[in-house]
Amino acid sequence: MKKQKYRIREAGFADAPAIFAIIKKHPDELVPRPVSDIIQNIDRFLVAEADGAIVGNASWGILPEIGQAKHPTIEIKSVAVDRAHRGTGLGRALVQAAIRRVKKLKPEMVIVLTFKPEFFRKFGFSEVPKESIMHKLYTGCVNCTKYDSPFTCPEVAMGLKWKYDPPAPGGK
Numbered sequence: 001m002k003k004q005k006y007r008i009r010e011a012g013f014a015d016a017p018a019i020f021a022i023i024k025k026h027p028d029e030l031v032p033r034p035v036s037d038i039i040q041n042i043d044r045f046l047v048a049e050a051d052g053a054i055v056g057n058a059s060w061g062i063l064p065e066i067g068q069a070k071h072p073t074i075e076i077k078s079v080a081v082d083r084a085h086r087g088t089g090l091g092r093a094l095v096q097a098a099i100r101r102v103k104k105l106k107p108e109m110v111i112v113l114t115f116k117p118e119f120f121r122k123f124g125f126s127e128v129p130k131e132s133i134m135h136k137l138y139t140g141c142v143n144c145t146k147y148d149s150p151f152t153c154p155e156v157a158m159g160l161k162w163k164y165d166p167p168a169p170g171g172k
């Protein structure tokens with residue numbers, strides 16, 4: 001059998017329909033996203049390509065902060081790999097690439113809300129209390145129609161934090 005060539009790359013507008021289709025195939029694990037939202041946030045998507053077809057994606061969003069926060073929280077979301085391509089390392093490659101990308105922004109914390117905590121533990125994520133991500137609950141979970149409250153929702157909140165170098169003398 002011919003070995004498939006995979007690559008992870010930044011998404012472009014032309015990828016939006018394929019991303020929409022992959023997210024739509026995972027209604028139990030992923031929050032549905034309209035095409036318009038995918039298009040508006042296309043620069044926050046990575047895709048996995050196999051022989052020219054989109055077979056996986058991952059994205060991120062910046063949670064709101066009020067005031068002078070230097071290191072806001074970023075959520076990694078919409079992580080999925082097409083069933084036929086699972087178990088080949090694509091999920092890992094997508095999450096690692098998303099972490100590398102968002103780390104450049106020096107967030108205070110990267111979070112995920114997931115039914116697959118063991119998968120995300122592999123990248124250093126550990127469970128955090130949902131009370132510690134109230135900005136996510138108020139901007140996302142508040143619109144959920146599946147569960148009456150984020151605290152009864154079985155999704156696990158996980159966070160990943162780093163220590164950054166202290167700022168250089170003079171604040172530069």
Ligand SMILES: CC(C)(COP(=O)(O)OP(=O)(O)OC[C@H]1O[C@@H](n2cnc3c(N)ncnc32)[C@H](O)[C@@H]1OP(=O)(O)O)[C@@H](O)C(=O)NCCC(=O)NCCS
Pocket residue numbers: 026029030079080081082085086087088089090091092093113114115116118119122
């Ligand atoms: C979770 C998902 C993205 C993994 O994709 P994948 O391409 O099969 O994962 P990989 O092949 O890169 O696996 C990487 C590692 O994670 C492990 N892993 C894969 N799926 C896992 C799961 N569901 N639970 C726990 N570990 C998992 C693999 O065994 C592998 O471990 P190893 O490197 O120690 O051998 C894929 O199963 C998927 O799309 N699921 C549906 C959507 C979903 O649940 N997304 C998660 C966000 S809620």
